[in-house]
Amino acid sequence: MTLGRIPGIWAWRKATRSLERSLTNRSTSLYPAALRLANGNLLPRSRSRAAALAPNRQVTRNDVAALARVVPSTVSYVINNGPRSVSVEARERVLKAIATLGYHPSDVARSLRTRRTKTIGLVIPDITNPYYGEMTQAIEEVSFQRGYTVILGHSSHLPERELRYSQVLRSKQVDGVILLPETTDLEPVHFLQRAGIQVVILERIVTGYPCIIADEHHAGYLATRHLLELGHRGIGCIVLAGDSTSSVAREEGYRLALQEAGVSPQKNWILESESGYIAGDTVARCFLKLPERPTAVIAHNDLIAIGAMKAFSEAGLKVPGDISVIGFDDIAAASYVQPALTTIAYPKRQMGRAAAEMLINLVESGEIGFAGQQKLPVHLAVRGSAARPV
Structure with a gap:
């Protein structure tokens, strides 16, 4: 009996060849509509590589790196604008690969790295009042411009609902919260402070907290x-x-x-x-x-x-x-x-913008603290509903 016919050795060789074939075809299996050239590059057919990915498979950072011919960390540097610089050519290849594959970075993964979710909470007392609608719109505009999304809650002027929303926002791991506490019940504010979440108060003065108010x-x-x-x-x-x-x-x-x-x-x-x-x-x-x-x-x-x-x-x-x-x-x-x-x-819009800017600046400074109080002026808009008594 030759060595090659020994059952144990034969099984080992068969398993080894199977593993080699798996490793050789691993990248190609991600792109079934592509051909692998001798130099290791992929040659796509008529379909895009995004379409060629296996059904229901999520595109990863490694896929982008493979298509852009860079290491995975370079993809991260491009997406996060740092901390290391990337050459213009490599950056263009990465951005093109992201667009081709339809890659969306994982918010969860990013939050684990940065300890931020890029979300802020906003709890307003009356969602039916256009006054708060204008204020909310201004907050959302500033937040979006600075890369944050807003989670909105409606307290209906009830402190218990305000507290419940504060608890939910904490569980969502928001970076900060804008509160409009209409009552003297400040438990929602203190709850967020104890949780280490930065808070900005709109429409009232709360000692020791950053506030934006009208007179x-x-x-x-x-x-x-x-x-x-x-x-x-x-x-x-x-x-x-x-x-x-x-x-x-x-x-x-x-x-x-x-x-x-x-x-x-x-x-x-x-x-x-x-x-x-x-x-x-x-x-x-x-x-x-x-x-x-x-x-x-x-x-x-x-x-x-x-x-x-x-x-x-x-x-x-x-x-x-x-x-x-x-x-x-x-x-x-x-x-x-x-x-x-x-x-x-x-x-209204000025108050909303000021609150959003104040909160995001505090979040990005990495400090839970007091950023002062801003009191904005009001003025009389004279129209037709008030006149001299007859």
Whole structure:
């Protein structure tokens, strides 16, 4: 019996040849529509290499490197713009290979390397209010420009929902969160801080945290002062129901302006309301039931103000002839209702952009810290819903 016929040796040789064939054909198996040349390069047929990949197989960094004739780390340097430089020729080959193969880097893999997910969270109190829509759009624009995506949550003015969203955002490993806490319950803010997640606060001052706010106190003062200058002395105020810090600040401004004018506010002229057109309509009808109604009403936001105007009109009152109305926020609809709504204009887009820039700068600095507070001015937008009392 020859050595080649010994069963154990024969089986070993057979297995070795099978392994050699597997290794030789490994690259070609990735591209079944390509031919391997003697020098090891792949010669594609008419189909693209992306189409030639095995069905349902995800393109990898190694595939890109093989097609671009570079090492895998070079592909990473091109995608991440560093840390090492890549020649113009190699970069072009890598980019062409990425486009040809339709390669998409793994966000999970990148986050493991950089400890960042390039995502930020945003929790707003009222998704139906266009005021927050404009602010959200500005936040998303800045984030996208800087390579981040935004995960949006809607708290419905409820601190328990705000906390739940904070917990979910932590589980998603976001790099930072923009919060708009309307109430005095700061547990969501503290929860994120304990989790080591950078937070930026919009629309209120929270000691020790970076904040972007509008001058809410001055806003309430401006609206009231305008009506006083028109000659009104009976000025009602619709505040937001619940523990809203912005509503409290506006009411303080309202009371200060009345005090300076020597006017005492009437208790039954300060009414609470939920946010929204329907809520504004409902609360306005409460004024109509009073034995003596005010000659002007300041509403917590434009949605409430527009709803109130509808109720007054349906009751036979002319706005502003019989009763004047002022809102807050200056949403787009304020210019289109009849009469156009006089309101306090807020820098919504500026606030959103400032919050996004502040958060991303803090995230990229690698520090959880305090970046100061920015207070942005508001102004009176005079239109047609407020006039001198008759």
